[in-house]
Amino acid sequence: MSKSKSPKTLEKAPSAQEHVIPMPKKSGRSTVIGWMLLVMIVASFVVAPLFAVLASGGVNQAKFGQYGSRTVAFTQGSRMARIFEEDRQRIASQINDQNAYMIIPMLLERSFEQAMMQEAWLDEAQRAGVLVSTEEVARVLRDMGVTNTMLANMSVVDRSSQFDSQRQALSVRQFQSGAMDGIARDPAFSQLMLNPMQKERQVSIAYLPYSSLSDEFLADYATAHQDLFQKWYLRRYVHTGDLASAQEVHQKLLSGEVSVELLASAQASTPFSRDVYAAQGGLMGAQYFYQLQQQTGMDRSELLPLLSALREGDVTEPLPFIQGFTDEESYLFYQLEGVPQAIDMSDELDKNALLTYLIERDRDTLSQHFGALLQPLQGSQEDFTSFMTGLNATVGDSDYFSMVYGLNMQGSYSPYQGLITSFEQAFPSLENSTIQSLMRSREFFQQAFNAPLNASPTLILLGNGVAYFTPIAERTYQALNMQEDLYYMEAFVRMQSELGMQEYFKNSSRYRDGAFERALARFMKQTGVIAPNRS
Missing domain, CATH: 1.20.5 (Single alpha-helices involved in coiled-coils or other helix-helix interfaces)
Structure with a gap:
């Protein structure tokens, strides 16, 4: 023992524990x-x-937006990612290097909107203080066939996930039900309810697809709008940099020191080298016009002079490229390449492009053309069926409650199932997409069930064709039916209120704050999903 140890230390007797179990140093x-x-x-x-x-798949995570306390993100297993992947797999064979830079953003935006709507409902329900008890959730799970044994055999994570998802669904359903007279109800709908609450209106309906337009009509329209429907071959150069550097490039283009073709060739490994439409045989002025509106945000009055400048062979001024898939500032330069060609009505691609423009951009012309077909019927209903049959239209009858009785009151709504069934029976030769286009037309039902019985046939433009209708009969409800009629009418109004609230959400600042566009630019750059195949 060292002499430096103090007597006090030597005299201290170790305890039994210290003696039996000495603790080593850590x-x-x-x-x-x-x-x-x-x-x-x-x-x-x-x-x-x-x-x-x-x-x-690379860096494939991004926050795309937020509605109140609810975040919409593209991460593994997220709602947005699941929706996107389902859509992508459904059209995987149609996506290639030439169109990926257009299709992928469209799929992302669609999945974002659907996911954002779910989060919007949840946030609004939470803000409204909707509370769902565990007993309510358990009761719903039992109704779905989930037994106590099945719950006991689940992992903690799976069981928690089941309860959370059902609690969210129940809270949203309660919120939607309570909001029947709430946000953003379409004022016109109260008027729509008055007639059907007292009468059942039957109508004769005739349907003509837009494909029934004659080649002669389309050719005359193309000739009258030659500037829009000549086929152009365009070169496009995307300059990355600020406006000052873009102006320098523009001066070099004007002096002939460089050309758009030369600059675009340097971008041959990118999707910006040549417009996808040009690569497929010509970009119509109408297509260019629409595309440029999307890419630059310029209005029609600003873009019209560019059409004239291009036709004269000029190079466009630097155009701000607001939808470039990069965080950096970008500008577009366009130049016409070759001589514009006339539209070829024997070419299905040309014909479809012209028809698409009419449907999406000039519905007034369609309305006038198809409305003129009704002139022989003005003031008469008796010959409606035979007259429309003579136009090769599909003709049938339907009524208001075919729609309302389709509601599924036990769970999520399938509000139009009855109407689909009715129209499938009336129009067995029509595709289901056409039937859905017709039965989803709010304008159709507003007019069909408020028009006088002696009204002349009325025209409604749909997504893929036109519908003519004329009222033929009505019946006044009996007291015996009123209770059931009111029950279904209430459900229908609630469903319409839900649609109105969705419009309210989409127009709110919390839904569209620019975060999606910014996140999309970063996401596309990180993932490289638009990179062409360099093999």
Whole structure:
């Protein structure tokens, strides 16, 4: 024992515990091993899944927007990612290097909107203070066939997920039900309800697809709008940089020092080298006009002079490229390449492009043309069926409550199922998409069930054709039917209120704050989904 030890230390008797179980000093080595084990455990639950996400397809995570307290993000397993992947797989064979830079953003926007709507409902329900008890959730799960044994056999995560998803669904359903007289009800709908609440209106309906337009009519329209329907071959150069540097490039183009073709050739490995329409045989002025509106945000009055400048062979001024898939400032330059060609009505691509423009951009002309077909019938209903049959229209009858009785009151709404069934029976030769286009036309039902019985046939423009209708009969409800009629009418109004609230959400500042566009630009750059095949 060292002499430096104090007498007090020598005199201290060790306790029994200290004598029997001496405690060794902690070494630095054991501490390090402990931390390593902790990190490995955490990594197995957190880091490994992240690496799996990154390895599965590059950096494919991004926050696209937020509605109140609810975030919409593209991450592994998120609602937005699931919707996107389902849509992508459905049309995977149609996506290639030439169109990916257009299709992928469209799919992302669609999945974003659907996911955002779900989050909007949840946030609004939460803000309204809607509370759902565990007993209510359990009752719904039992109704779905989930037994206590099945719950007991689930993992904690799965069981929690089941309860959370059902609690969210119930809270949204309660909120929607309570909002029947709430936000953004279409004022016109109260008027729509008055007639059907007292009468059942039967109508004769005739349907003509837009494809029934004659080649002669389309050719005359193309000739009258020659500037829009000549086929152009365009070169496009995308300049990355500020406006000052873009102006320098413009001066070089004007002096002939460089050309748009030369600059675009340097971008041959990008989707910007040549417009996809030009590569497919010509870009019509109408297509260019619409595309440029989307890319630059310029209005019609600003873009019209560009059409004239291009026809004269001039190079466009630097145009701000607001939809470029890059965080950097970008500008577009266009130049006409070759001589414009006339539209070829024997070419299905040309004909479809012209028809698409009419449907999307000039519905007034369509309304005038198809309305003129009704002139022989003005003031007469008796010959409606035979007259429309003579035009090769599909003709049938339907009524208002075919729609309302289609509601599924036990769960999520399928509000138009009855109407679809009715129209399928009336129009067995029509495609289901056409039937849905007709039965979803709010304008159709507003007019069909408020028009006088002696009204002349009325025209409604739909997404893929036109519908003519004329009222033929009505019946006054009996008291015996009123209770059931009111029950279904209430459900129908609630469903319409839900649609109105969706419009309210989409128009609110919390829904569209620019975050989606910014996130899309970053996301496309990170993932490289628009990169062409360089093999």
